[in-house]
Amino acid sequence: MSQSTLPSKSSLSRITNGFNSLPTGVQGFVNATIGMGILLFFWWVGGLLIANNPDTEAFAGFAPGSAFVALWALITNGELWGTIYSSLYRILNGLFWGIVIGVPVGILVGYFIRVRQIANMPLQFLRMISPLAWMPISVLAFESWDNAIIFLLVMATLWPILFGTAHGVQRIDPNWFKVARNLGADGYQMLRRIILPAIGQDVFAGIRLAIGVAWVVLVPAEYLGVTSGLGYAINDARDTLDYGKLAAVVVVIGAIGYMLDFIAVKLLKRYSWHAG
Amino acid sequence: MSYKASNVWIANLSHTFKKQVKPTLSDINLSIPKGQLTALIGRSGCGKSTLLQMIAGLMIPSDGAIRIGGHTVTKPSAKWNMMFQNPSLYPWMTVRESAALGLVFAGTYKDKKDKVEDLLDMVGLSELKDENVQKLSGGQQQRVALARSLATEPEVLLLDEPFSALDAFTRTTLQNEVAQICHDQGITMVMVTHDIDEAVAMADNVIIMSQNPGEIVGDLKVNFSYPRDRNSEEFIILKEKLFGEFEKIDQAKQKELLEMA
Ligand SMILES: Nc1ncnc2c1ncn2[C@@H]1O[C@H](COP(=O)(O)OP(=O)(O)OP(=O)(O)O)[C@@H](O)[C@H]1O
Ligand SMILES: [Mg+2]
Secondary structure, eight states: OHHHHSOOOOHHHHHHHGGGOOOOHHHHHHHHHHHHHHHHHHHHHHHHHHHHSTTTGGGGGGSHHHHHHHHHHHHHTSHHHHHHHHHHHHHHHHHHHHHHHHHHHHHHHHHOHHHHHHHHHHHHHHHTSOGGGGHHHHHHHOSSHHHHHHHHHHHHHHHHHHHHHHHHHHTSOHHHHHHHHHTTOOHHHIIIIIIHHHHHHHHHHHHHHHHHHHHHHHHHHTTSSOSOSHHHHHHHHHHTTOHHHHHHHHHHHHHHHHHHHHHHHHHHHHTOOOOO | OOSTTEEEEEEEEEEOOTTOSSOSEEEEEEEEETTSEEEEEOOTTSSHHHHHHHHTTSSOOSEEEEEETTEEOOSOBTTEEEEOSSOOOOTTSBHHHHHHHHHHHHTOTGGGHHHHHHHHHHTTOGGGTTSBGGGSOHHHHHHHHHHHHHHTOOSEEEEESTTTTSOHHHHHHHHHHHHHHHHHHTOEEEEEESOHHHHHHHOSEEEEEETTTBEEEEEEEOOOOSSOOTTSHHHHHHHHHHHHHHHHHHHHHHHHHHHHO
């Protein structure tokens, strides 16, 4: 009975949660360490192969040893923090605007059939354009490089958030609206007390996907004009043949990406009402 | 048809759904007495839920008028509340939050916190107030829905097969409790049911609806004091009488339909 009256776990959340149902506690920690150990091993072997091949030995800096030395230098001389700050500033801005535009539009698209019918084609069309394809337009349209990059990031974050929200609204049990109206809810109360809590987890699942895409788009976007950020640091290290530093920045990108995803998963769980 | 003595008053109500030719409800005139429990029985698809939703203001009839205590019903209101077959609780809420929802919408929860606590005690959920509603059984969920409907102190409570999804024991208990609440608190209740037992166990009046088009074809007073003993002779006689009435009307209607064809 309770199964039939309350919707079951959505397919979306099942997909996005799949990787989070890892064992917890000591066992989980041990397994994670083993996993990272394997990754490090392959990296180390790769480094050896590169160093021992006369054609590629100039790139020996990619190996873990020199990468961690370079990483330590980046941390101690403080260069890293400014770099991370610039990138995070852009990412958070991109996310902020993605949410500010994506959630309300997503609600309208999900709630009103007419809006959905009108907006579906153009939105699907825009969604299929690679965020990076907007680069020339973005550079023309925005005076500052920072804003141009943020625009590219918004074009990356907007779609998962918008479609995640719309999907969530469409999935709301029609009885929930009926019951709320019956209890005297006005439009604002319907939004605040019913729709927003109902779609919380869909929105955060969208945000999680958005963070993933934005983080991927960020690095090539920072090859553009700017002189700060992780993408710039990579480009700069390449130009100065400092491959240890390049590998160190790659490590940092992976680590921060992982942390952002971790935070998104925490939020997703916090706003998810599905039992279990 | 005295309008003053009744709480729900329906005049010349007909309804035809969009894109349909035949009316689903036809020329319904009813005067439902105040403070009593009126059961509405009829075959599946005859339009009982449709009629109830119209009384609740959730649907507008294509013809006719509904008045509750002097107000014409044009939209939903906390004064006339509907309880659905399905509890439709919001899975992110606790039992208390669910029961308080109507008061929260009305902006009066702060002043009426005690009311919610009392109602939850009354429906036997004292121990579960802080639990998430997903942890509750079907019967417990339906009790939460009942408390939620009663919290706004409706003049009229409309019940659409509220117990049909419950097991027999829980159903019997809740039937007795709801009939008790109706009379203790003087709430006017209109209840749709498929179940003749349920009608005889709970109702003061039974209204019989027929199909194609849905119309009122009969009624029966149940003068039988509470609590009603379901094994008593009186109960069984009433049940047979109602069943007979229902059959008779049904057969007449079938015949009429056959002759028309
Ligand atoms: N929105 C709608 N549009 C068109 N027809 C509808 C609509 N809602 C209900 N109907 C039709 O109206 C008739 C009455 O429906 P209703 O749900 O009121 O029946 P009911 O008496 O409550 O049946 P049950 O006992 O099975 O719950 C049915 O034939 C149904 O198919
Ligand atoms: Mg029905």
